[in-house]
Amino acid sequence: MDRRFKNLYSDHWGILEVMVTDHSPIDLKRLAIRDRDDAYHFIVSYGYDINIPEEAEEVYKLKSEALQFIQTYFLSDLADAFEPLTVPYSIERADVSDLLLLASSNPRASLQKWACAVLRVMHTLAHVASDLSAHYFADIQEQVLGPYYHHIHKEGDQLFLGTGEQAIPLVEFNAKAGKKRDSAIMKLLHKRENVAADIFDRIGVRFVTHDRMDALLVLRYLREHHLVPFPNVKPSRSVNTLIHIDKFRKTFRELFHRYRNRELNDTEFEHILRHSAQFRDVLSPRQVHRMFNRNPFTSKTYRSMQFTVRQLVRITNPLYPFKKDMLAPEDDVSRARFEAARPYYRFFFPYEVQIVDVETHNNNRSGTSSHDVYKQRQRIAARERVLGSLLKPLSSS
Numbered sequence: 001m002d003r004r005f006k007n008l009y010s011d012h013w014g015i016l017e018v019m020v021t022d023h024s025p026i027d028l029k030r031l032a033i034r035d036r037d038d039a040y041h042f043i044v045s046y047g048y049d050i051n052i053p054e055e056a057e058e059v060y061k062l063k064s065e066a067l068q069f070i071q072t073y074f075l076s077d078l079a080d081a082f083e084p085l086t087v088p089y090s091i092e093r094a095d096v097s098d099l100l101l102l103a104s105s106n107p108r109a110s111l112q113k114w115a116c117a118v119l120r121v122m123h124t125l126a127h128v129a130s131d132l133s134a135h136y137f138a139d140i141q142e143q144v145l146g147p148y149y150h151h152i153h154k155e156g157d158q159l160f161l162g163t164g165e166q167a168i169p170l171v172e173f174n175a176k177a178g179k180k181r182d183s184a185i186m187k188l189l190h191k192r193e194n195v196a197a198d199i200f201d202r203i204g205v206r207f208v209t210h211d212r213m214d215a216l217l218v219l220r221y222l223r224e225h226h227l228v229p230f231p232n233v234k235p236s237r238s239v240n241t242l243i244h245i246d247k248f249r250k251t252f253r254e255l256f257h258r259y260r261n262r263e264l265n266d267t268e269f270e271h272i273l274r275h276s277a278q279f280r281d282v283l284s285p286r287q288v289h290r291m292f293n294r295n296p297f298t299s300k301t302y303r304s305m306q307f308t309v310r311q312l313v314r315i316t317n318p319l320y321p322f323k324k325d326m327l328a329p330e331d332d333v334s335r336a337r338f339e340a341a342r343p344y345y346r347f348f349f350p351y352e353v354q355i356v357d358v359e360t361h362n363n364n365r366s367g368t369s370s371h372d373v374y375k376q377r378q379r380i381a382a383r384e385r386v387l388g389s390l391l392k393p394l395s396s397s
Contacts, residue, residue: 014028014029014030015028015031015032025123026120026123026124026189026385026386027385028116029107029116029388030103030104030107030112030116031100031103031104031116031119032104033100033101033103033104034104035101036097036101039096039097039100039101040097042100043059043096043097043100046126047126047130050096050097058129059096060095060096062122062125062126062129063095063096063099063118063122065125066118066121066122066125067087067091067092067118069121069125069182069185070087070117070118070121070386070387071087072182073182073186073379073382073383074379074382074383074386074387075087078391082391082392082393083392083393085387085390085391087114087118088110088111088114090111091111091114091115091118094115096122098115099115099118099119100115100119102114102115103115103116103119110390113387113388113389113390114390116388117386117387117388117390120189120385120386121185121189121386124185124188124189125185127188128181128184128185128188133347133349136313136315137202139313139315139316140203140313140315140349141177141203143311143313143314144203144311144313144349144351145175145177145203145205147227148173148175148205148227149175151221151225151227152170152173159171159172159173161173161207161218161221162221162225166221168209168214168217168218168221169209169210169214170207170208170209170210170214170218171208171209171210171358171361172206172207172208172358172361173205173206173207173208174205174206174208175203175204175205175206176201176202176203176204176205176206177203184199184202186375186378186379186382187199187378189382189385189386190378190381190382190385201308201351201352202351203349203351203352204351204352204353204354205351205352205353205354206353206354206355206356207353207354207355207356208356208357208358208361209355209356209357209358210357210358211274211357211358211359212242212243212357212360213273213274213276214357215242215243215305215355215356215357216243216248218355219305219355222353228309228353229309229311229312230309232309232310232311232312232348233307233308233309233310234307234308234309234310234350237307237308237352238306238307238308239304239305239306239307240305240306241302241303241304241305242303242304242305242355242356242357242360243305248276251273251276252273255269255272255273256269302364303356303360303363303364304354304355304356304360304364305354305355305356306352306353306354306355307352307353308350308351308352308353309350309351309353310348310349310350311348311349311350311351312346312347312348313346313347313348313349314344314345314346315344315345315346315347316343316344317341317342317343317344317345
């Protein structure tokens with residue numbers, strides 16, 4: 001038989017499925033590294049050359065941090081239902097080539113499972129540590145959040161979005177600038193994509209309004225004053241579990257028709273609109289399904305309007321001011337790059353916008369909707385995904 005077919009017969013089909021299906025490498029139960037030379041080339045292909053001391057040190061730090069993360073978040077607070085776990089000493093001492101070889105051995109062996117667990121966290125850490133935008137986060141933060149702060153002001157104790165007749169009273173305005181490293185790692189460990197570019201809420205803003213009518217007015221204000229470039233909204237990230245837009249629009253048109261016919265005055269029109277039953281309608285099955293497909297750890301009682309928008313940011317090239325004093329490289333490729341150097345570079349950066357009324361906001365912060373409960377569900381899922389069958393339930397006495 002042709003050797004190629006024999007190799008295909010003995011290949012690890014799970015790895016091939018990762019390459020051409022929606023399977024995640026985090027969920028692989030076994031790797032396919034043959035020897036240390038194969039391990040070296042795998043690591044080089046991944047992006048690190050461990051024959052270079054600086055890069056070998058980076059890999060070592062990734063492993064050390066992965067072990068610390070596992071100990072802190074997955075082992076120290078194991079539920080009473082599981083046996084206590086300790087990272088084996090041989091795993092702690094192993095270098096990355098050893099881990100790759102162990103992860104490619106008998107999948108029933110305990111050390112093989114531990115090697116896979118450590119490599120899963122190392123892979124996640126590598127994406128967080130190598131996120132280029134992190135190096136320019138202060139500039140990104142200023143460009144994303146700055147325009148919002150220009151539209152927020154206070155009169156006495158009352159907070160407003162906008163001024164004059166267009167002003168909308170707010171209960172709160174919150175800006176989140178940055179996601180803690182461990183929080184980002186935990187989030188990625190339960191995401192199928194598992195890359196830092198898919199964390200969309202490292203920067204975010206939240207508007208808390210007095211009622212749902214004002215929440216809708218905030219949404220319109222953001223569009224009208226170009227705070228949100230709506231063509232850059234990411235459709236798959238938009239969720240509205242706060243207001244049934246179609247039903248509200250129908251109610252609004254009916255009331256506006258009555259207002260235009262002078263059946264209602266200004267005060268009556270606004271009062272009826274703000275207390276419209278459409279603001280309290282139960283969500284459609286389609287809305288609920290979409291929300292929980294996006295994030296299975298979100299409580300079914302959580303309500304908000306939220307979306308992700310990509311902001312085109314500008315980052316200054318720190319070397320450009322010195323270009324005139326620098327000698328152009330001699331080879332054609334480097335010289336062409338040198339000549340093409342720009343004073344700044346642009347790229348899209350995603351951030352999240354959330355709008356909610358104060359009653360819903362308070363409900364979201366309590367019970368099964370609270371952030372602490374959300375984080376705990378997230379941690380349990382990540383632990384089960386990383387440790388897998390190493391988690392052994394306590395046998396009943």
